[in-house]
Amino acid sequence: MLPDLPLEPVLEIIGVFVSGLSGALAAVRKQFDVFGVLVLAWAAGLGGGMLRDVFLGAVPPVGISDWRLIATxxxxxxxxxxxxxxLVRARRAIVVLDSGALALFTVVGTVKGLEYGAAPVAAVFVGVFTGVGGGVLRDLLTGEVPVVLHHRQLYAIPSLLGAVAIAGLWAADAYTTATSLLVVGGIFALRVLSLRFHLHAPGPWRGRAGWHGEHT
Amino acid sequence: MLPDLPLEPVLEIIGVFVSGLSGALAAVRKQFDVFGVLVLAWAAGLGGGMLRDVFLGAVPPVGISDWRLIATxxxxxxxxxxxxxxLVRARRAIVVLDSGALALFTVVGTVKGLEYGAAPVAAVFVGVFTGVGGGVLRDLLTGEVPVVLHHRQLYAIPSLLGAVAIAGLWAADAYTTATSLLVVGGIFALRVLSLRFHLHAPGPWRGRAGWHGEHT
Amino acid sequence: MLPDLPLEPVLEIIGVFVSGLSGALAAVRKQFDVFGVLVLAWAAGLGGGMLRDVFLGAVPPVGISDWRLIATxxxxxxxxxxxxxxLVRARRAIVVLDSGALALFTVVGTVKGLEYGAAPVAAVFVGVFTGVGGGVLRDLLTGEVPVVLHHRQLYAIPSLLGAVAIAGLWAADAYTTATSLLVVGGIFALRVLSLRFHLHAPGPWRGRAGWHGEHT
Structure with missing residues (x-):
C-alpha cells in the first residue's frame, strides 16, 4: 500500500514546466519578444490553475502567489x-509530456475543488478547467482559436472522465494516493492511445451524409 | 396583482437554452468538433452569469455549480x-428568442447584484454583463471581434436601460414580480422594435461629414 | 518632507482617463459603434484594476463600483x-501620457496588493497586471494579439522593476508618498527614455546568428 505522500506538489511542478514549454513554444513561433515568451510560459503553465482558484474564491490564485510554481x-x-x-524537433516528446500535464492538472484541480467544498459537478468542471485552461489562455493570447475546441483529438474527454472518476472516488471515500495515481495514469493512457490510434471526436453532424470531416 | 412566484429560475433556464443555441450555432459554423459545440453552448448560455458571479464574489459561479443550468x-x-x-433556417426565430434571453439575463443579473449588496452602479454593470457577456465570450472563443461592440444594432442599450430601471425600482422599493416582468418586456420590445425598424447606434463621428456608416 | 496626501485617487483618475483614450482610439480605428467606443475606453482604463481586484478578492471590483472612475x-x-x-495627430502625446498611466497603475496596484495582505511576489504580479492589463484587454476585444507581448518595446519591464521597488520599500517600512512618487517617476522615465533611444527587448534567440529581429 502506498503511503499518502505529498506527491501532488511535485507532480504539479512537472505539469507546470511541461505546459510552460508549450506556451513558450507558441510564443516563439509568433516571434514574440523575450517578455512575451515568459508570459506565455506562465499563462500556459498556470492559467488553468488561475481559473480554478478564481472560481473557487481561492485568492490570490497560486499562479501569482506560489513562487515555486511561478519560477518553474x-x-x-x-x-x-x-x-x-x-526543442521544436522534440515536439513529439512535448506532446506526450503535455498529456501527462493534462492528467496531473485535472486530478489536482478536481481535488482542490472538492477540498474547498464545491459540489461534485462544480469540482468536475474546475478539474477540467485546470486541465485545459492553460492551453485555452495560450491560444487566446497568441491570437488563435483555442485548439481544444476544434482539433477533434481526444483531449478534454479524457480530462472529463478523469475528473468524474475523482469525484466518484471522493464520494465513495476511496480517494487515496494510489487511486489518484491510477486516475492520472488512466487519463494519460487514454490521451496517448487516442494519439497513437488517431481516435477523433466527431465534427458537425451532417444528417444522412454522416459527420463532416469524418475519417474514412 | 401577481403573486411573487419563483419565476426567475424558469425564465433563466429559457434564457440559457436560447443563448446556448446561439453559441452552438457559432461553433457549428466554425466546424468545431462535438466537444467544441457543447463548450460554446455552455459559454454563450452561462458566460454572462459566470462573469456576474465572479464580480460579486458568488463563487463557485452558477455556470459550474448549478446542474440544471449546465444540463440546459x-x-x-x-x-x-x-x-x-x-435551425440555421430558423435563424430569425433564434434572434428573437435571443432578445428574450438578453432581457431575462439583464433583469436576473441586476437583481442578483442588488441582493448581494452591490451599489446601484455596480448592480447595473453586473446586469449588463450578465446580458451581453455570454455573447462576448462566444465571439472571443470563436476568434471573432465581439459583435456587440461594432454591429451598431441596439443590443447593449436596451440592456443598460433595463438594468437602470431595475435599480430604480429597487431603490424605490417598487421591485415586484409584476414590475420586473414589465422591465423584461420593455427590454425585449426595444430590442425587437430596433431590429424591425433598423435602428442603429452611430458609428465613429466624422465631424461635419456626419457619422461614418450613417444609413442615408 | 511631503505630507502623506491622498494623491493616489487623483493619480488613478488621470491614469484611467489616458488609458481610456488609448482604448477608445483602438475602437475608433476598428469602426466600432459609439457603444463599442465607450466599452473600449472602459476596458482599457479599468481592465487592469478589474483583474487586480478579482485576483485579490476585492469584489465588486472598482471598475464596476467606483462611479468616479467609471465616469472618467x-x-x-x-x-x-x-x-x-x-487626437490621432496627438498620438505622440498620448503615448507619453500612457507611460504615465503605466507608472501610476503599477504603483497603485502593487500597494493595493500589499494592503490586502498579499505576499510580495503576488503583490508584484498584481501591480504589473494593473499596469498592463487594460492594454491586453483592449487588444483582445479588438481582435489583436496583445501588443505588450510582441512589440519589443520596454513596457512591462519598467512596470515589473517598479513593482519590485514598491514591494522592497514596503518590506523596509520605507513606503511613503515621497518614495512612491519616486518610483512612479522612475517607471515613467525608464519607459520614456526607452522610447526616445529605441531600446528593445530581444526577440527569439537564434543561437550564433544572434537574436531574430536584432537591430543592427
Missing part, C-alpha cells in the same frame, strides 16, 4: 527561449 | 449539433 | 469619439 513556469520559458531550435 | 446549456448544444441544418 | 473612462471615450481626427 519562468524556467520553462527561459529553456524554450534559448533552446527552441532543438 | 448542454441540451441546447446537443439539439444544435444534430439539427443545425434546420 | 466614459468621459475619455466621449472625448475620443468626437475629437479623434485631432
Amino acid at each position: 513556469a519562468v524556467a520553462a520559458g527561459v529553456v524554450m527561449y534559448f533552446f527552441h531550435p532543438s | 446549456a448542454v441540451a441546447a448544444g446537443v439539439v444544435m449539433y444534430f439539427f443545425h441544418p434546420s | 473612462a466614459v468621459a475619455a471615450g466621449v472625448v475620443m469619439y468626437f475629437f479623434h481626427p485631432s
